Amino acid sequence: MLTKVIAQANVDHAEKWFEKAEKIVIVSHVSPDGDAIGSSLGLYHFLQTQEKTVNVIVPNQFPDFLKWMPGAKDVIIYDRYKDFADRLIREADVICCLDFNELKRIDTMEEAVRNASARKMLVDHHLNPGNFAGITISHPDISSTSELVFRLICRLGNFDDITREGAECIYTGMMTDTGGFTYNSNNREIYYIISELLSKGIDKDQIYRNTFNTHTEGRLRLMGYVLYEKMEIYRDFNSALIWLTKEDQRKFQYRKGDTEGFVNMPLSMQGIRFSCFLREDTEKDMIKVSLRSVGDFPCNKVASDFFGGGGHLNASGGEVYGTMDEAISLFKQALIKYEDQLLGKK
Ligand code: 5GP
Numbered sequence: 001m002l003t004k005v006i007a008q009a010n011v012d013h014a015e016k017w018f019e020k021a022e023k024i025v026i027v028s029h030v031s032p033d034g035d036a037i038g039s040s041l042g043l044y045h046f047l048q049t050q051e052k053t054v055n056v057i058v059p060n061q062f063p064d065f066l067k068w069m070p071g072a073k074d075v076i077i078y079d080r081y082k083d084f085a086d087r088l089i090r091e092a093d094v095i096c097c098l099d100f101n102e103l104k105r106i107d108t109m110e111e112a113v114r115n116a117s118a119r120k121m122l123v124d125h126h127l128n129p130g131n132f133a134g135i136t137i138s139h140p141d142i143s144s145t146s147e148l149v150f151r152l153i154c155r156l157g158n159f160d161d162i163t164r165e166g167a168e169c170i171y172t173g174m175m176t177d178t179g180g181f182t183y184n185s186n187n188r189e190i191y192y193i194i195s196e197l198l199s200k201g202i203d204k205d206q207i208y209r210n211t212f213n214t215h216t217e218g219r220l221r222l223m224g225y226v227l228y229e230k231m232e233i234y235r236d237f238n239s240a241l242i243w244l245t246k247e248d249q250r251k252f253q254y255r256k257g258d259t260e261g262f263v264n265m266p267l268s269m270q271g272i273r274f275s276c277f278l279r280e281d282t283e284k285d286m287i288k289v290s291l292r293s294v295g296d297f298p299c300n301k302v303a304s305d306f307f308g309g310g311g312h313l314n315a316s317g318g319e320v321y322g323t324m325d326e327a328i329s330l331f332k333q334a335l336i337k338y339e340d341q342l343l344g345k346k
């Protein structure tokens with residue numbers, strides 16, 4: 001049995017909105033990850049069984065390793081089909097905002113969604129939800145938005161309407177946001193949910209292979225290069241840094257998603273508690289920052305203090321509009337500011 005995480009009032013409210021709505025749009029954050037696409041498509045497959053007109057729209061392209069997901073080819077990429085997407089957003093009765101806490105996380109779609117007359121529903125697990133939605137289902141203690149989507153569908157009384165396709169998407173989001181159930185994954189209800197998803201006929205082993213074991217040769221060689229030449233260890237701070245320029249990425253035929261998970265690699269070393277990955281973006285003139293930590297070191301605080309971002313205690317990110325040297329310098333300033341916590345003194 002599952003505990004009732006989502007407040008009954010929110011469930012009742014959502015039920016009414018879904019009942020009345022004909023056109024529903026689901027949106028998720030920029031640079032969508034497995035949980036963004038998994039939760040969106042999980043809800044998409046469910047709402048299709050309720051005979052709604054449903055569309056999933058995300059700001060920009062998502063990585064190839066998520067393209068196998070059922071329904072992935074129906075996801076509308078806003079920066080490619082802006083006019084079409086704008087019309088869907090304008091005409092929607094309900095907009096479901098999944099896996100982000102504030103409208104700025106949907107980047108170029110922010111204005112369109114903000115100005116839409118649709119009712120807005122937020123389903124998310126990041127801290128500090130913004131105040132833009134009529135229904136706010138926000139649970140930072142839950143490890144993925146996909147899990148929240150599962151819980152919401154069940155609480156609506158529609159477990160039977162979860163199809164195998166929908167279950168595959170939900171499972172993928174739960175799996176990717178916990179690194180294959182290796183972090184944020186001690187809540188035993190997660191495994192109850194997995195058992196329920198298995199009852200829908202999902203092949204979890206195949207899902208793992210589809211997602212994590214279909215990389216390109218370029219990625220593997222880039223990984224080798226990064227570990228050998230671009231990783232700096234700051235032993236005095238229990239920390240590590242990896243940084244990658246545009247030129248590095250060109251050399252290895254970089255494709256979106258190729259560096260996924262690189263930020264976690266230094267954490268497999270003894271004594272490393274904090275890892276930072278800096279990558280010059282190939283599309284926008286900025287440096288994308290990914291931060292990871294183990295234990296109670298709050299890498300989301302580093303993200304908000306130094307990189308204009310945020311996220312979770314152990315996984316966060318931000319952006320630097322400047323040079324790589326400036327970004328590295330910010331990282332070093334963060335080590336100094338958080339030295340005591342990095343060394344476990346506080
Ligand atoms: P990743 O390192 O996988 O790109 O991001 C990890 C987590 O950090 C995301 O799930 C998200 O919560 C947060 N995050 C990443 N980039 C940003 C950003 O630019 N701004 C904010 N507020 N959060 C971010």
Ligand code: MN
Pocket residue numbers: 035036099125143144145177
């Ligand atoms: Mn998530």
